[in-house]
Amino acid sequence: MSIRQQTDAFDQAPSTAGCRVPYRVFTDRQYYDREQENIFKGNCWSFVGLEAEVPQAGDFKSTFVGETPVILTRDSDGSLHVVVNRCAHRGALVCREMRGNRASLECVYHQWAYDLKGDLIGVPFRRGLKGQGGMPGDFDMSQHNLRQLRTETVGGLVFASFSETVESCRDFLGPIVVEQIERIMCKPITVLGDQRQRIRGNWKLYAENTRDPYHASLLHLFHNTFGLYRSTQTGEALMDANKRHSLLYSIAASNDDAADKQAYGDSRTFDTEFKLQDMSLLKGRQEFADNVTLVILAVYPNLVLQQIQNTLAVRQTVTYGPDEFELVWTHFGYQDDDAEMQAIRLKQANLIGPAGLISMEDGEAVEIVQDAIVGEASATSYIAMGGGRAEDADHLVTEGAIIGFWDNYREMVGFDLEPA
Amino acid sequence: MMGLPTLEQMQLQHAAAQVNALHAELIDDDRLEEWPDLFEENCRYSVISAENHNRSLNLAAVFCDSRGMLVDRIVSLRRANIFPAHSYRHILGPTRVKSTSGQIVTAQTNYVVLMTRNDGQTSIYNSGKYVDEIDVSGAAPRFLSKTAIFDTHLIDTMMVRPI
Numbered sequence A: 001m002s003i004r005q006q007t008d009a010f011d012q013a014p015s016t017a018g019c020r021v022p023y024r025v026f027t028d029r030q031y032y033d034r035e036q037e038n039i040f041k042g043n044c045w046s047f048v049g050l051e052a053e054v055p056q057a058g059d060f061k062s063t064f065v066g067e068t069p070v071i072l073t074r075d076s077d078g079s080l081h082v083v084v085n086r087c088a089h090r091g092a093l094v095c096r097e098m099r100g101n102r103a104s105l106e107c108v109y110h111q112w113a114y115d116l117k118g119d120l121i122g123v124p125f126r127r128g129l130k131g132q133g134g135m136p137g138d139f140d141m142s143q144h145n146l147r148q149l150r151t152e153t154v155g156g157l158v159f160a161s162f163s164e165t166v167e168s169c170r171d172f173l174g175p176i177v178v179e180q181i182e183r184i185m186c187k188p189i190t191v192l193g194d195q196r197q198r199i200r201g202n203w204k205l206y207a208e209n210t211r212d213p214y215h216a217s218l219l220h221l222f223h224n225t226f227g228l229y230r231s232t233q234t235g236e237a238l239m240d241a242n243k244r245h246s247l248l249y250s251i252a253a254s255n256d257d258a259a260d261k262q263a264y265g266d267s268r269t270f271d272t273e274f275k276l277q278d279m280s281l282l283k284g285r286q287e288f289a290d291n292v293t294l295v296i297l298a299v300y301p302n303l304v305l306q307q308i309q310n311t312l313a314v315r316q317t318v319t320y321g322p323d324e325f326e327l328v329w330t331h332f333g334y335q336d337d338d339a340e341m342q343a344i345r346l347k348q349a350n351l352i353g354p355a356g357l358i359s360m361e362d363g364e365a366v367e368i369v370q371d372a373i374v375g376e377a378s379a380t381s382y383i384a385m386g387g388g389r390a391e392d393a394d395h396l397v398t399e400g401a402i403i404g405f406w407d408n409y410r411e412m413v414g415f416d417l418e419p420a
Numbered sequence B: 001m002m003g004l005p006t007l008e009q010m011q012l013q014h015a016a017a018q019v020n021a022l023h024a025e026l027i028d029d030d031r032l033e034e035w036p037d038l039f040e041e042n043c044r045y046s047v048i049s050a051e052n053h054n055r056s057l058n059l060a061a062v063f064c065d066s067r068g069m070l071v072d073r074i075v076s077l078r079r080a081n082i083f084p085a086h087s088y089r090h091i092l093g094p095t096r097v098k099s100t101s102g103q104i105v106t107a108q109t110n111y112v113v114l115m116t117r118n119d120g121q122t123s124i125y126n127s128g129k130y131v132d133e134i135d136v137s138g139a140a141p142r143f144l145s146k147t148a149i150f151d152t153h154l155i156d157t158m159m160v161r162p163i
Helices: A031-038 A169-185 A203-209 A223-227 A257-264 A339-351 A361-371 A400-412 B005-029 B031-037 B065-079
Strands: A046-050 A059-065 A070-074 A079-086 A099-101 A121-124 A148-154 A157-161 A190-198 A235-238 A244-250 A294-299 A303-308 A311-321 A324-334 B039-049 B062-064 B086-101 B104-117 B122-136 B141-150 B154-156
Touching: A031 A400, A046 A059, A046 A070, A046 A079, A046 A311, A046 A324, A059 A311, A070 A157, A070 B031, A079 A157, A079 A361, A099 A244, A157 A169, A169 A203, A169 A294, A190 A339, A190 A361, A190 B039, A203 A311, A203 A324, A203 A361, A203 A400, A235 A400, A244 A400, A311 A339, A324 A339, B005 B031, B005 B086, B005 B104, B005 B122, B005 B141, B005 B154, B031 B039, B031 B065, B039 B065, B062 B065
Parallel strands: A190 B154, B039 B141
Antiparallel strands: A046 A157, A059 A070, A059 A099, A070 A079, A079 A148, A148 A157, A190 A324, A235 A244, A244 A294, A294 A303, A303 A311, A311 A324, B039 B062, B086 B104, B104 B122, B122 B141
């Protein structure tokens, strides 16, 4: 095969449609650093947690915005705050626990203390000891607070932003995303637990993966064989006006096994011979009046809110570097779930997360890309299923929402950073 | 002062340790089709993070409540799931019998699972403890329940083999 026939050759004649993403954006530290500044600390709202994770006054949770450590707190008046987890004195972590409850935040290094809003309230030996030492006379406590992020909630999901200029969180999300959040967060929730997964790949490969209805029935046998998701299903792939976020939804009741088998032919993932001994795994309940059985809501830049059958979860991306990220899965149910519904959710959790019969496969999908693009300076991917433009689709044979992600990325970071 | 164990206590301890050793051996030697036979028909097998377990949250990475579900996990691994090629090596600590009730022994065993991937590197993949209920009434001891409570709450890429 000549170089010209290779789909990722950089000198290939440009097609009128289709999106080409240079592989260097997944491997080059420069892009990673620029993303931290322009996306995670830029004009974006990042997901930091669920209100239900910090229900009581004094509750806190340590988490990250991009790679930056932050603390989500609930103050005595019930208000939520997000602060950078870094002492204003000499930069130590103020909070070293994953979660807990405290009246104030105190750095262990020199005991500088902050209230739950992040305001500095105590500096030991501020006026010195026995007339010696002490802070300078013009030391102003109010100038040494923890860095406080803008914090807003939508439907019990807490978002934070470093930006003073970004629009409100609701406007950033747009009506489609807000409506989908409120659909799932329709009543008080109960956190069922967390799962954490380290993936040895670039975080944007997962952003692509969760905007990609094309792969879901071709990679995941459980989706296709058991009809949980097929590209033949009734469903849509929609974006917000800015095409940052992506909504994929589908309705399993639209399956037509015979016609679907014909559509998929000999595909590995449509395996009529594959049977389970214990089908209780897939016995769930129709929970939503709209009959939708799968929702993957990918919210730029770091969140997925999902419903797969009766599993409900948020997935938060934490970046470690160009070639590594963590995925934090927080599963939840509703406070009014009866015992049977609780059992269904705990059993169906076998489908998702790092050990999920479906979701485990996305970790490998990310890693085999990362492994293959090592050191590649100029070659690109080619994304064109469904027409090759960032357009909504009333079907599930599209990659349009991936292109929407990249259009935003190109604007915020760019594909052509100068070599360092 | 603790006296010496009775013969029966030693037998129970031996049975609990042996079935754990066999459990590890079947997994590490990739004899996964034999693994469900170590469990009762109406068993519970769960692999749960200490992060969840210690908060009394029941969400597990793997949760099976029948031997059929164990078989399904193995058949899925063989025929359905896509994951990086890898093998396990279990290192078990001593098994301690915590209590006995009739023919059911409750035992606890520390474990470490090392993972070796295609690149040839071996890493500490998962460490934790087993809390088991073992039925010793039959010809061979079998797990009525096995709970692997793991410290390593950051799972490396995926978990497809039993712990």
